[in-house]
Amino acid sequence: MLNYDIVIVGGGPAGLAAAVSAKENGVDSILVLERDQELGGILNQCIHNGFGLHTFKEELTGPEYAARYIEQLEEAKIEYKLNTMVIDITEDKTVTAMNRADGLFEIQAKAIILAMGCRERSRGALNIPGYRPAGIYSAGTAQRLVNMEGCLPGREVVILGSGDIGLIMARRMTLEGAKVQVVAELLPYSGGLKRNIVQCLDDFGIPLKLSHTVVDIEGKERVSGVTIAKVDQNRKPIPGTDKHYTCDTLLLSCGLIPENELSTSLGVEISPVTAGPLVNESLETNVEGVFACGNVLHVHDLVDFVSQEAKAAGKHAAAYVRGGARHLLFDGEDIPIVAEGGVRYTVPKTIHPQRMEENHTVRFRVGDVYQNCYVSVYLNQERVIHRKRQVIVPGEMEEVVLKQEELKTFPNLSQITVKIE
């Protein structure tokens, strides 16, 4: 059995930043486990630019962004294992993993950081009717084929879902010689970033049809066409609005799902809203010494925020291992953060006034488009933040900053509420 202070599951942007941060915070014995053949995770297939504006104040591609962190990891001499699949984690922090070289092996950790990322919602999970031919890809799979293998998965393309990967792939497929006919989105608003709609669809004349979905897929062997229909307020197709597209490919970009099967089996409590672990201000789950960050915790828009969050997770895991901040996991003084009035969730879910940062960022998403509204924060019944906003959309993560001074001195604080007004 191997022994490490901190085992990090996943060597993507979250795992890398968490590892570097844990090292900076005084822990030397760290092991990163990555299932793919290189570090960097999905960044490796994101060859477009726009990464790192917050972190490095410059525009990098995905692989460049990953490379910055991989360099730091190498410089800090942090150990990692590639092509290594974690198959089990127990509550006492025994990690079972396997790879070619080491076979099946166990690691005893003092702390664990979950950084497994997420997967794409598949055609099956969407329950789209029709045939099951070749030519139906999730946008990320197509991205990998195009950007890493140089293969074009199709020539005449329809995209369902306006998530960021779908938008990015609409542009990429066009640049590589395919014709993207339309992007259909079930919801009345896009799930992607505004800048991606402009740069990936508008600039290439690709139409975006909101409140539309795919109602049929044709083709016995390879996709030969799809039918798109308008949907009503209940997201049900409206009869008579069918429009047929002749195409050979359907790309799906209909949401990302945090990969928490390992977390669940080790007893981590999962939020039904984010599908990620419920965490306190230290990004610690209900299982002591198990932390989570990145897209396994909640799906992010920007990798910069993943890195920030992972940095915090690394720091708190290091503090836990060093035993300095004797851990007071959910000790009763944790103040619940309640999401209300259009706010779907917050990360973290609780905050401890003694343990929190001086200025602590709370991230959240809304469930609908809100115009000319206010983002408000209440401590008990008292409103302490009331920020005017022109528009807030579900596709863009929001944040509020809580001040430790304010929370510490607030008499009998029992609840923090974040809401849209």
Add this chain to the structure above:
Amino acid sequence: MYDVVIIGAGVSGCACARELSRYQLNICVLEKEEDVCCGTSKANSAIVHAGFDAKSGSLMAKLNVEGNQMMEELSRELDFPFQRNGSLVVCLHKEELPNLEELYERGIQNGVKDLRIIGREELIEMEPNISQQAVAALYAPTGGIVCPFGMNLAFAENAAVNGVEFYFYTEVVGFEKQESTWLVKTSQGDFATKYIINAAGVYADQFHNMVSSKKLHITPRRGEYCLLDHAVAEYVKHTIFQLPGKYGKGVLVTPTVHGNILVGPTADDIENREGTNTTQEGLEELTARARQTVKDLPMRQVITSFAGLRAHEDGHEFQIGEAEDAKGFIDCAGIESPGLTAAPAIGKMVAQMIKELSNAKEKTDFIAARKGILDPKTLDQEAHAALIRKQPDYGTIVCRCELVSEGEILDAIRRPLGAKSLDGVKRRTRAGMGRCQAGFCSPRTMELLARECNLPLSEITKSGGSSKLIMGRNKDS
């Protein structure tokens, strides 16, 4: 000259092939698709029926019960997943209790063992998630679940090892009767043979009607299904049927041998013999009906849906035997539910017929046992570790959702009648059958197929034919 040409490499055809391979006969199987198990056999309920359903005295009832009884031994001998989990026919309305009694009586007549009717309390104890409405159930401990691909592949591989030849992409187009033999005309040339076994699923009536004036009629009856994630594997433990009655036929909810929950099927008679598409209405109907017997069935956990076609013969009876006016042409037609259960018995019955017709002698070197693809998850930790030390390919996970290693995929490609496509690998190893539905593993599996089959990536298909996965190179146009 062949002794026997079998049309169709589905479970019936392959069961016949395997049983016939015991004899000194020259046999081949003709299949229009790229692989075995590509039609009805790949998309069904994966159930081993107890045998109370079929009409007493019918061939269907007889072969169902026989097939059921053969499963344990056969699944050990041919190494495919089978579990006797028991089945429950749930009665939701008091006034339908007589129908449940009737089903019980029929089961007894058909020779189904250990059948009994259980009350509401016992039912709820056995299945806590059963509908509040349930009043009683028929419990059949002999009901089971099986991997339909596993069984079909096991028959085929074992037949191949024992000398049966398989021809894929070989579509039968006609027959020519000669003196005492047949010429089977196909897309790949003619095959001369003494006997023909017509195991062509939804196409069996067409072939029968080409040689016989006593017409057969088969309707493709489409059944749609949804498959639920491992996360809800324990939601039901038995195969839950709804008692058919004036409130409709209901759909079944069952665990699978691989730890998923399967819901289905609907029943729509259609024209198109390739019409395996799912429909909006069908998928909605499934949810509504399944929730009649199982409360709050977590349909949010659906990972895929699919449709299969049953070969429904007008008289709802297996049509097995030599065509009266076409000597040497043996039908194995109308094999709909409980066809999968009956397949081992069908194989035996057909083989016996051919044996009698041809006076074939048994081989002395018949190999009865077949070893399936090793699933390292079934090993204990020590044996698993030893396996990876010996064969490091088992240490590289390709399909993360189902934890399928490179070693298993290579075995699937390299073994007799090996996989040639993504779906072929999927049916043999489950790579791509999990919750991400091949999103992560398909590029890697494609690479392995390309390497092993010595083909460019652009030639790799999802399911053979023109189901190519790659349409070209970047910027090639």
